Amino acid sequence: MEKQKILVFGNFNYSTHNLCGQTVKTRNVYQLLKSKERQYFSEVAFFDTDSLSANKLGLFQGLYHVIKTNELFYLPATKNLTYIFPFVFILSKLFSTKIHFVVVGGWLGEYLQNKPIYRFMISKVHHIYPETDALCQYLESHYGFKKVTRLNNFRDTNFVPVQRAIGHPIKLVFMARVHPLKGVETLFKLNQRLKELNFENVIIDIYGPIFEEYKEEFNKLLITASDNIAYTGILQPNDIYPVLSQYDMMLFPTQYYTEGFPGSILDAYISGLPVIASNWLYANEFIDNTSGAVVDFDDKNAFLNKVIELIKKPDIIDSLKQGARAKSYEFSSDKAWEVLLSNMVS
Missing domain, CATH: 3.40.50.2000 (Glycogen Phosphorylase B;)
Structure with missing residues (x-):
C-alpha cells in the first residue's frame, strides 16, 4: 500500500524558541512521527503557526500543505481553533484529508459549550486525542463524540536520574x-x-x-x-x-x-x-x-x-x-x- 503523507499543524515557536506546554507537545508529536517516516510514511512535514505573527499571508502556505497531505495532526490553542480550524476543516472535506485532533490541555470541553458549529466540525474529524480520561468521557457524554482516545502527554528520553539522598539544603x-x-x-x-x-x-x-x-x-x-x-x-x-x-x-x-x-x-x-x-x-x-x-x-x-x-x-x-x-x-x-x-x- 502507498505510504501516506503526514502534516503536523500547530505552534512550534521555532522563531523565538519560547517553550511552553503547547509548543513542547507539538514538537514531540512531530518528532515522534518523523522518527517513523521511513518505515510508515512517505513524508512527515510541519507547519508552524507561530510564523503567522510575522506573515499573515503564510496561512495560505499552511492551507496548501493541508490539501496536499493525507493525514493531518492538528494541535490548536484556542485562537488557532477559533480562526483557522474552519478553513482547515472545509479543506479536509474537499480534499479527503484525515484530521487527527490532538488536544493540548483540558480546555476543549468548556470551549465547546456554546459553539454548536465547532462541535459539529470536531465531531466529523477522524479522531480526537485528549490528555485525560475525564475529558474523554466529557466529550463523549456531553457532545456525543465517537472517536475519542486518551493520548498521554509523553517524552522520548532515555534519561535515568542518579538517586540523590535528601541533604542540606x-x-x-x-x-x-x-x-x-x-x-x-x-x-x-x-x-x-x-x-x-x-x-x-x-x-x-x-x-x-x-x-x-x-x-x-x-x-x-x-x-x-x-x-x-x-x-x-x-x-x-x-x-x-x-x-x-x-x-x-x-x-x-x-x-x-x-x-x-x-x-x-x-x-x-x-x-x-x-x-x-x-x-x-x-x-x-x-x-x-x-x-x-x-x-x-x-x-x-x-x-x-x-x-x-x-x-x-x-x-x-x-x-x-x-x-x-x-x-x-x-x-x-x-x-x-x-x-x-x-x-x-x-
Whole structure:
C-alpha cells in the first residue's frame, strides 16, 4: 500500500524558541512521527503557526500543505481553533484529508459549550486525542463524540536520574510559566512561612518564562523575599532532566483549574521528583500517594502545610522519589505511538 503523507499543524515557536506546554507537545508529536517516516510514511512535514505573527499571508502556505497531505495532526490553542480550524476543516472535506485532533490541555470541553458549529466540525474529524480520561468521557457524554482516545502527554528520553539522598539544603523547584494563575504567589507565601518557622535549610528555585504583564509584580516579590527563593531563568530542553534531578520535590500550586497534563509534571517524574500540587480538575489522574500529593484547590494553607510536613520527613520524600520515577514509564513515546498507529488509516 502507498505510504501516506503526514502534516503536523500547530505552534512550534521555532522563531523565538519560547517553550511552553503547547509548543513542547507539538514538537514531540512531530518528532515522534518523523522518527517513523521511513518505515510508515512517505513524508512527515510541519507547519508552524507561530510564523503567522510575522506573515499573515503564510496561512495560505499552511492551507496548501493541508490539501496536499493525507493525514493531518492538528494541535490548536484556542485562537488557532477559533480562526483557522474552519478553513482547515472545509479543506479536509474537499480534499479527503484525515484530521487527527490532538488536544493540548483540558480546555476543549468548556470551549465547546456554546459553539454548536465547532462541535459539529470536531465531531466529523477522524479522531480526537485528549490528555485525560475525564475529558474523554466529557466529550463523549456531553457532545456525543465517537472517536475519542486518551493520548498521554509523553517524552522520548532515555534519561535515568542518579538517586540523590535528601541533604542540606532541601531543594524545591517550580517549573512552568511564571504567571499568577500558576500559583507563583503561593511559593512566596511558602518561603515566608518557612522563614517564620526557622527552616533555613530549604531553598525554592523558580524556572520558566515570565508572563510579560506580571514581570513588575513578580520582581517586587523577589526583591522583598528572603534569599532562600530565587528566579533561575528558563531551562533549555537538554538541561531539564539533569537540572531537575538535583532537586527534591516539584511544587505545582496551580490556580488554573482546567489544566490538562502539565508537561512539567512529566519532566519531574522522569527526573525522579515527586510533585506537590493543588487539586486542579484532572490532578488525581496523574498524581497519587506514590508519586506526590494533591491538596485542596482553593486552600493555600493546606498546600503550605503539606510541603512543610514532607520537609520534616525526608524518608517519605525518598520513597516518593522512587514512586515518581516509576510513574514516568506510563508516559513513554512508545505507548503514545501505539495509540496513534492504532487510529491511523491503514
